[in-house]
Amino acid sequence: LAKTTQPISMDSYEGQEVNITCSHNNIATNDYITWYQQFPSQGPRFIIQGYKTKVTNEVASLFIPADRKSSTLSLPRVSLSDTAVYYCLVGDSYKLIFGSGTRLLVRP
Amino acid sequence: DAGVTQSPTHLIKTRGQHVTLRCSPISGHKSVSWYQQVLGQGPQFIFQYYEKEERGRGNFPDRFSARQFPNYSSELNVNALLLGDSALYLCASRMGQGVGADTQYFGPGTRLTVL
Numbered sequence: 001l002a003k004t005t006q007p008i009s010m011d012s013y014e015g016q017e018v019n020i021t022c023s024h025n026n027i028a029t030n031d032y033i034t035w036y037q038q039f040p041s042q043g044p045r046f047i048i049q050g051y052k053t054k055v056t057n058e059v060a061s062l063f064i065p066a067d068r069k070s071s072t073l074s075l076p077r078v079s080l081s082d083t084a085v086y087y088c089l090v091g092d093s094y095k096l097i098f099g100s101g102t103r104l105l106v107r108p
Numbered sequence: 109d110a111g112v113t114q115s116p117t118h119l120i121k122t123r124g125q126h127v128t129l130r131c132s133p134i135s136g137h138k139s140v141s142w143y144q145q146v147l148g149q150g151p152q153f154i155f156q157y158y159e160k161e162e163r164g165r166g167n168f169p170d171r172f173s174a175r176q177f178p179n180y181s182s183e184l185n186v187n188a189l190l191l192g193d194s195a196l197y198l199c200a201s202r203m204g205q206g207v208g209a210d211t212q213y214f215g216p217g218t219r220l221t222v223l
Contacts, residue, residue: 032209034211034212036214041196041217041219042216042217043112043198043200043214043215043216043217044151044198044214045214046211046212046213046214049209049211051209087150096141096151096153096200096212097153098143098150098151098152099150100149100150101150
């Protein structure tokens with residue numbers, strides 16, 4: 001399973017766009033990239049998943065370059081309620097390997 | 109539609125006791141996975157069950173066991189509890205075995221405290 005590297009923490013302000021980049025140099029051909037959001041003492045919540053290029057849903061966009069060695073989660077116009085830990089996972093398997101995630105703090 | 113459900117939400121046990129945690133997957137999902145999340149860390153994989161068979165096991169001692177029932181619900185059992193077993197236990201379900209874009213959805217978790 002490909003290992004992922006993402007920033008430990010990020011700060012932002014309400015209304016700004018936040019981009020969290022994840023590196024996954026050893027991504028395999030069949031691997032998908034999945035992002036989860038987790039609030040304290042709650043289960044991770046699925047945000048978005050992609051294989052290549054760009055994926056957009058009602059809450060986020062996921063940008064994946066052609067070499068797929070990294071990906072960027074984009075959260076438009078964050079609010080205080082977006083303060084959470086964000087996990088980037090890569091794999092084509094039953095077993096998801098979670099890293100430490102990125103702690104996003106959104107300030108007023 | 110209901111998401112993944114887990115019971116109980118909170119549990120307090122003492123060292124040496126046994127605990128059983130329960131999970132009901134999303135309707136139509138045949139795979140259930142269990143994760144342990146210690147405070148401040150990411151979730152760690154414990155087990156995956158698909159069609160009532162164990163398909164994967166993480167690096168956890170034999171005190172941890174699980175099973176999946178014909179209705180695809182699942183139980184996680186932990187024997188001889190240790191203080192270090194205190195954690196949030198997460199259940200996740202997916203439709204198949206996890207190939208390709210088979211997204212895994214998590215339940216709210218069970219908070220286990222061992223005193």
